[in-house]
Amino acid sequence: MKMLKRFQRFVKTPTGIVGLVLIILYCTMSLLAPLIAPYDPYQMHYQFRLHPPCRQFLLGTDQFGRDMLSRVLFGARLSLILSLVSTTIGAVLGTLLGVIAGYLGSYLDAVIMRFIDILLTFPPILTALIIASLRGGGLSNVVIGIAIAFTPIFARMIRGAVLIVKEEDFVQAAKALGASNLRIMLHHVLPNVASVIIVQFSLACSWAILLEATLSFLGFGVSPPTPSLGLMISEGRKTMEFAPWLIIYPGAVIMIAVLGINIMGDRLRDILDPRLRGV
Amino acid sequence: MYRYLLRRLIQAIPTLIIVSILVFLVTRLIPGTIIDIIAGLDSKILTEEQIKALSKLYGLDQPLVKQYFVWLAAIIHGNMGYSFRTGQAVVQEIAARLPCTLELTLLATLISIVLGIPLGLFAAVKHNSLIDLICTFFAICGISIPKVWLGVLIIFILSRFFGWLPPLGTFIPFHINPVGSLEQLVFPALVLAFDVAATIARLTRSSTLEILHQNYIITAFSKGLPASSIYFRHCLKNALIPIITALGIQVGYMLAGAIAVEQIFTLPGIGTLLLSAIARRDYPVIQGTILFIAFAFILVNLFVDVLYGIINPKIRLEV
Numbered sequence: 021m022k023m024l025k026r027f028q029r030f031v032k033t034p035t036g037i038v039g040l041v042l043i044i045l046y047c048t049m050s051l052l053a054p055l056i057a058p059y060d061p062y063q064m065h066y067q068f069r070l071h072p073p074c075r076q077f078l079l080g081t082d083q084f085g086r087d088m089l090s091r092v093l094f095g096a097r098l099s100l101i102l103s104l105v106s107t108t109i110g111a112v113l114g115t116l117l118g119v120i121a122g123y124l125g126s127y128l129d130a131v132i133m134r135f136i137d138i139l140l141t142f143p144p145i146l147t148a149l150i151i152a153s154l155r156g157g158g159l160s161n162v163v164i165g166i167a168i169a170f171t172p173i174f175a176r177m178i179r180g181a182v183l184i185v186k187e188e189d190f191v192q193a194a195k196a197l198g199a200s201n202l203r204i205m206l207h208h209v210l211p212n213v214a215s216v217i218i219v220q221f222s223l224a225c226s227w228a229i230l231l232e233a234t235l236s237f238l239g240f241g242v243s244p245p246t247p248s249l250g251l252m253i254s255e256g257r258k259t260m261e262f263a264p265w266l267i268i269y270p271g272a273v274i275m276i277a278v279l280g281i282n283i284m285g286d287r288l289r290d291i292l293d294p295r296l297r298g299v
Numbered sequence: 300m301y302r303y304l305l306r307r308l309i310q311a312i313p314t315l316i317i318v319s320i321l322v323f324l325v326t327r328l329i330p331g332t333i334i335d336i337i338a339g340l341d342s343k344i345l346t347e348e349q350i351k352a353l354s355k356l357y358g359l360d361q362p363l364v365k366q367y368f369v370w371l372a373a374i375i376h377g378n379m380g381y382s383f384r385t386g387q388a389v390v391q392e393i394a395a396r397l398p399c400t401l402e403l404t405l406l407a408t409l410i411s412i413v414l415g416i417p418l419g420l421f422a423a424v425k426h427n428s429l430i431d432l433i434c435t436f437f438a439i440c441g442i443s444i445p446k447v448w449l450g451v452l453i454i455f456i457l458s459r460f461f462g463w464l465p466p467l468g469t470f471i472p473f474h475i476n477p478v479g480s481l482e483q484l485v486f487p488a489l490v491l492a493f494d495v496a497a498t499i500a501r502l503t504r505s506s507t508l509e510i511l512h513q514n515y516i517i518t519a520f521s522k523g524l525p526a527s528s529i530y531f532r533h534c535l536k537n538a539l540i541p542i543i544t545a546l547g548i549q550v551g552y553m554l555a556g557a558i559a560v561e562q563i564f565t566l567p568g569i570g571t572l573l574l575s576a577i578a579r580r581d582y583p584v585i586q587g588t589i590l591f592i593a594f595a596f597i598l599v600n601l602f603v604d605v606l607y608g609i610i611n612p613k614i615r616l617e618v
Contacts, residue, residue: 138317141593141600143555150325150589153577230445234559237447238574253451260455267455271448279443286439 036287042280049093049273050100057090061247070263080265082255088269095249096273098242102163103228109167111221114174119213121175122182123205133179136172144169148231153240162241166228177220181213188212215292222285226278233274249274303608311597318597319374322590323367326582379590380583382576389587392572399470400561400568402480404553406488411496411549416535416542418496419503423511424530434500441497446556450490450563457486467565487564491556495549502545506538540610547603551596 049056058078059065065085073080079088121132139147144166152165185191186209194204233250235241242248244255249270256266361369373380379389422434458464466483473480510516511534519529558570565571569588576584 134313135317138314138321141314141318141596142589143552143592143596145552145558146555146589146592149558149577150585154325154585226443233445234447238559238562240577250445250447253445253448257451257454260451261459264455264459267448267451271445271452274445274448275443278445279439282439282443 035283039280039283039287042276043284046096046273046277046280047100050097053090053093053097057087057093059087059090061086061090061094062245063087070259072263073265079269080263082252082263082266083259088265091247091252092249092269092273094247095252095270096277098247099229099232099249099274099277102159102166102232103225106163106166106232107170107221107224107228109163110170110224111174111217113167113171115178115210115217117171117175118178119182119205119209122179123186123209124201129179132175136175136179139172140176142169144173144227145231145234148235149238149240152235157240157243159242159246162232162235165235166231169231170224170228173224174217174220177216178213181216182209185209185212219285219289219292222281222288226281226285229274229277229281304605307601307604311601314597315594318593319371319590320367322586322593323370325589326586374590379587382584383581384579384584389583392584393569393587393591396567396569396572398472399566400554400557400570402473403484403488403491403557403561403566403568404550406481406484407491407495407553408546408550410488410492411499412546414492414496415499416503419500420507420530420535420538422500422504423507426508431504434504438497438501438504441500442494444493446490446494447559447563449493450487450560453486453490454563465564468567470567483566487560487566490563491553491560495546495553498545498549499542502542503538506541507534510534510537540607543603543606543610547599547606551599554592554595554599 063086065081065087067085068077068081069085070083071077071081071085073088077087077089079092081087082091117132117136121129121136142150147169148162148165150165151168152161155161155164191204191208194208199208232241232248233253236248236250237254239254242251244251252270253267256263256270260267370380377390379393381388382392385392418430418434418437422428422431425431454464465486466479471479471483516529516533519533520526554569557568558573560566561568561570562574569591572584573588573592575581576588
């Protein structure tokens with residue numbers, strides 16, 4: 021019941037609706053890509069190379085005659101999966117470090133946070149770029165790069181929240197009753213910082229989509245012929261003078277995804293964290 | 300103030316040391332040694348003796364810890380090694396590329412301030428008006444638009460509809476040809492500044508809104524002070540504190556964001572230097588540029604902290 025009420029409040033504002041529509045659009049595209057894509061994204065129709073959008077190819081074809089609609093759909097799918105996986109790894113690692121540092125405190129806190137602060141001196145794009153490229157690029161290395169770049173961001177955010185929760189009466193009460201540290205961390209601290217994790221997770225997903233697009237664009241991410249949105253923009257550059265559809269649609273899909281996630285993340289933050297309302 | 304400054308400087312030292320260790324290790328964790336990379340496929344035909352000689356030349360026969368200290372000592376003396384590809388000193392390569400990145404970042408910072416702060420301020424003053432809606436829309440779109448897409452779109456629009464492209468390739472310094480330099484950098488800077496301007500506009504709006512409800516603003520209005528003086532002197536000055544913090548972080552990120560922007564507009568900056576070095580596995584250049592970007596990032600943060608102490612006396616006293 022409470023969840024339903026929250027959801028209603030979430031959808032009631034016009035921006036909330038726009039965000040939700042964009043997210044649903046993006047998720048449907050990604051999840052149903054194998055079903056709704058008219059062609060195989062790798063299939064080359066040589067006689068229709070660089071064909072402008074028409075009935076047969078709704079978004080046109082690229083320099084190899086591959087159907088852009090199918091490629092964009094599969095690209096959306098790839099970016100969704102990739103951002104979810106890498107953000108999840110980053111969130112789990114970061115939460116682990118953040119809760120341990122925040123709750124156990126003392127030397128452990130000092131050591132972990134010092135290290136986190138230092139990792140934060142590398143901007144995420146630089147960390148992800150270096151790790152992904154030096155490990156030789158490709159799907160799994162992009163995921164590792166983004167996950168490592170996100171870990172300190174999560175750790176810092178969650179440690180801050182844990183420090184506040186730790187002082188609450190119910191945690192002190194649990195301690196007085198003799199609950200173990202592990203139990204308190206899992207049953208009392210973690211559920212109470214969940215809202216921070218959720219908000220951060222949603223925002224980080226949008227960064228991950230942008231990071232993957234940038235890395236693939238620069239040539240250090242997913243390798244061709246895999247349909248990656250960033251890679252498509254990069255490849256489309258050569259022929260954009262007379263085939264602008266090659267760069268417009270992949271970018272538009274990234275924008276739909278990121279815009280939807282950002283709007284929803286904002287609304288989520290408003291609902292889950294009343295203190296931050298209006299910030 | 301000096302004590303505050305000194306303390307911040309001392310705090311930055313351990314960070315710098317650990318950053319240098321990480322950067323040093325980055326290239327040692329790669330499979331194979333420097334010799335394999337330099338010699339390429341020829342490394343198999345090298346004799347035992349030749350490998351030994353090369354190891355000695357590059358100091359690879361020493362223990363890792365010693366290698367690190369030798370490397371660090373050289374860097375402190377301003378020697379970051381030599382590029383595998385061009386044979387030039389890494390310091391020189393960076394110095395040659397620095398003006399471009401520096402001018403790009405400065406221009407982008409300027410654009411984001413000039414665009415972001417007034418927009419946020421107007422939006423807050425005319426709360427719930429059309430301009431407020433535009434500001435909110437811009438703020439959310441600005442952080443959602445992929446930089447690489449925006450850059451490519453701008454190039455496409457300029458060339459297709461205006462038949463013009465910003466001068467690509469060689470960098471035109473501002474002090475030699477101001478007009479040409481701006482022509483070259485204004486669009487890349489706009490791309491780089493877009494999300495920062497959006498963030499700044501959003502922050503200005505929210506912190507101004509908060510301050511407009513404070514008692515001293517109401518007092519100022521009831522005293523009959525002119526509105527412009529209230530908005531700029533009472534309001535903006537107090538709203539600036541969170542804005543400057545955010546701007547500091549964002550300017551630091553711009554140095555890294557410039558990597559993609561320089562690549563799109565083919566500008567010879569630090570970013571394109573790093574990218575070409577990665578593509579060619581030119582490790583001394585990779586190490587040098589990463590170290591340089593991290594160093595610049597720490598420096599910007601230090602500068603922001605100092606600025607913060609000047610603006611907000613409360614922080615100075617706490618230390």
